[in-house]
Amino acid sequence: MIDFGYSLTSSSRISLDNINQKKLKKITAVEPDFLKCMACGSCAASCSAGNFTKVNLRMVILLLNRGMEKEAIALIEGCMLCGKCTLVCPRGINTRNLIINILKIYKEV
Amino acid sequence: MPATLFKTFKDIIADCLIHVQIFKKNILLGYMHFSIAFGWFMLILVGHIEVMIYTPQRNGVLYYPVFFRYFVMETHETLRGSFFFFLMDLSLLLVLTGIGLAIYKRFHSRILGMRRTTKLRLGDKIALYSLWAIFPLRLLAESFTANISGGSFLTISINHLLNAFVTNPDHILPVWWGYSWALGLFLFALPFSRYMHIPTEILLIVLRNAGIKSSVSRDGYAESEIYSCSRCGICIDACPMTSKKRNIKFSSVYFIRLLRRRSTESLATADKCLMCNKCVDACPVGIDSTRLKLLKRQEMHVRSRTDYEYLQSIENKIDATDSVLYYAGCMTHLTPAIYKSLFKILKSANIKYTFLDIDGSICCGRPLFMSGDKESAKELINKNRELIRSSGCKTLILSCPICYKFFKEEYKLDGIDIVHHSVYINNLLTSGNIKLHKGIGSFVFHDPCELGRGSGIYNEPRELLSAIGIVKEASQEKNLSICCGGSLGSLTLSFSEREQIAKSSLNSLLTNNPDKLITACPLCLKSFSTYNTIPTRDIAQIVSENLI
Known part of the structure; x- marks a missing residue:
């Protein structure tokens, strides 16, 4: 490809039609705390796995609400479930149960 | 092998007949269980002996000892075994006092040391009420026939008391029927009730002592x-x-x-x-x-859904051949004051240390293990073990009891001395490597679940604290210590429920008005400091503040 000195960025368009409402309802049913997140990022900042990889719970919740499941899973499957995010969460979200259930509902193995 | 057999025999006698464990909880509650179990056992045993002695031709007939007095009355055999009669009545009295206590416990369980008791289901209720009925009915039945087939202080007395009523043969049969029915109903309901523990506990003791x-x-x-x-x-x-x-x-x-x-x-x-x-x-x-x-x-947890590919890229570059290795773990990284204090103590004792997870730790795997994902936890264990083994250390210090318990039980780090920092610091103190300033402050020590009940470390932290100040008691401590509420064991416990637990635990800890609450777990420290009215410190922090 010819280098013109600039490139096209990938589309950042969000299509809310991609949201799997069934799964989203399921996750809010098993862990209602899912709705409490205010995306402050304390969880990502304190994350043990975040030191080595891109694990980021704040982003995962955001992505799931935007219907980007694959990207979300890639950001959560490295979680070691150590529980630091639960302790720092200012909203008192049970993050560990949330992570376990996100993996259970969204990741097929 | 004979030692195990002897221990099993001893355990069966102590736990199934005498109920030593319940006596330790509450004397009345223990007596209630002891009297019913031991008394009933004696009734059966002595009943069989009576049959063997007086009617050897009936020996081995299962129902015979149960209704011995009834059958013996029928055959008009006279007995003179006042010793056995006395023994039987004594055992019956023992059981009856127990039954009396049991009935009383249904209404006022607090007197017997229990705030709450279990809600019963239908099977339990049938078995319970028939159990209550068996022995008073047996007493009545044996009293009714006491003037014919003999009896002792209890049965004879009742027989005399109700003489006119009792001597009427028409009254005898219904009471014996009642007794027979109650016993039959109890045995019928037994498998569907909680009383199944009576036969099963013996099996459990045998299996447990066999190491299964x-x-x-x-x-x-x-x-x-x-x-x-x-x-x-x-x-x-x-x-x-x-x-x-x-x-x-x-x-x-x-x-x-x-x-x-x-x-x-x-x-x-x-x-x-x-x-x-x-x-x-x-x-x-x-x-x-x-x-x-x-x-x-x-x-x-059927399949592991995690992906730890990234662990492979972490290099084993830590070298601790000539120093002690320190692993902070996730929780201590959240409360860095703990390891900073510990390093200050190590420096003052001139001990060289290496910080294994200075750039962030790989979780020990216990939280994952407790969530049920054994396979994923294994990956974390393997990587951490690799890091520790390649460092060549001899001693590994841990600040987090969660890690400590897991390293001890699952890591198989033979040849490496794994110590919790509270024990390590206490050893430094007893060997004279550090000196502490003794003040007048008072402390209460909270036993973290994983350190106390989990690993059996109760005394070292208290010894260490008593070198700094006065150690006060909590209303529930050591093996009775209440969880801080932060435990990673629970998966679904909500924030507000955890708050409740933390507060009730603090209530128990602060009964004697200590100046500071000391714990030895970063997670407990974090959970308590949010709700505590007095300062919360880790044991390493308080020691480093009082170094001379």
């Missing part, structure tokens, strides 16, 4: 544990979750009942548990309900 452990929540050993649960409800009072009458249905006794009925709800109960092990410590039968819950979680 369950690997699934419904295999032979687990089954014997499930049926051995007498649903006494001692674990309800012990459970930190039940402090404000909430969550009673999640206590171990109900978990085991759900498991016994093969209910799918048992998983939700298993997920709620803090795994603080307080109920296991309190259980008079010695059922490891925490293990059963863990096994249940593991069974439901």
Whole structure:
């Protein structure tokens, strides 16, 4: 490809039609705390796995609400479930149960 | 082998007949169980001896000793065994006092040291009421025939008292029927009730002493544990979750009942548990309900959904051949004051140390393990073990009791001395490597679940604290210590429920008005400091503040 000195960025368009409402309802049913997140990022900042990889719970919740499941899973499957995010969460979200259930509902193995 | 057999025999006598464990909890409660179990055993034993002596031709007939007095009256044999009569009446009196206490306990369980008891189901109720009926009816029946077939201080006296009524033969038969019915009903209801623990507990003791452990929540050993649960409800009072009458249905006794009925709800109960092990410590039968819950979680966690590819890229570059190795773990990284204080202490003792996870730690794997994902936890264990082994260290210091317990039990780091920092610092003090300033401040020590009940370390932290100030007692401490509420064992416990537990634990800790609350776990430190009215410190922090 010819280098013109600039490139096209990938589309950042969000299509809310991609949201799997069934799964989203399921996750809010098993862990209602899912709705409490205010995306402050304390969880990502304190994350043990975040030191080595891109694990980021704040982003995962955001992505799931935007219907980007694959990207979300890639950001959560490295979680070691150590529980630091639960302790720092200012909203008192049970993050560990949330992570376990996100993996259970969204990741097929 | 003979030693194990002897121990098994001793345990069966102590736990099934005398109920030593319950006596330790509460004397009245112990007496209640002892009198019924031992008294009934004596009635059966002496009854058989009587048959053997007086009617040897009937020996081996199962029902004969049970209704001995009735049959003997029929055959008009006269007996002179006043010794056995006395023994039988004494045993019966023993059982009757126990039954009296049991009935009283239904209404005022607090007198017998229990705030809450288990709610009964139909099978339990039938068995319970028939059990209550058996012995008063037996007393009546034997009294009615006492002037014919003999009796002792109890039965003869009642016979004399009710002479006119009793001597009428028409009255004799219905009472014997009543006794027979009550006994039959109890034995019929036994398998469907909690009284199944009477035969099963003996089996459990034999299996336990043989060193058998369950690997699934419904295999032979687990089954014997499930049926051995007498649903006494001692674990309800012990459970930190039940402090404000909430969550009673999640206590171990109900978990085991759900498991016994093969209910799918048992998983939700298993997920709620803090795994603080307080109920296991309190259980008079010695059922490891925490293990059963863990096994249940593991069974439901069919496949691992995690991906730890990134662990492979972490280099083993730490070298600790000539120093002690320190592993902070996730939680201590959240409370860096702990390791900073510890390093200050190590420096003042001139001890060279290496910080293994200075750039962030790989979790020890226990939280993952407790969530039921054994396979994923193994990956973390393997990587951490590799890092530790390649460092060439001889001693490994840990600040987090969660890591400590897991490193000790699952890591198989033979040749490496694994110590918790509270023990390590105490050793430094006793060997004279550090000197501490003794002040007049008073402390209360909170035993973290994983350090106390989990690893049996109770005294070292207290010895260390008494070198700095006065150690005050909490209302529930050592093996009775209440979880801080932060436990990673629970998966579904909500924030507000955890808050409740932390507050009730603080209530117990602050009974004697200490100046500071000291703990030895970063997680407890974090959970308590949010709600505590007095300063909360880790043991390393308080020691480093008082170094000379």
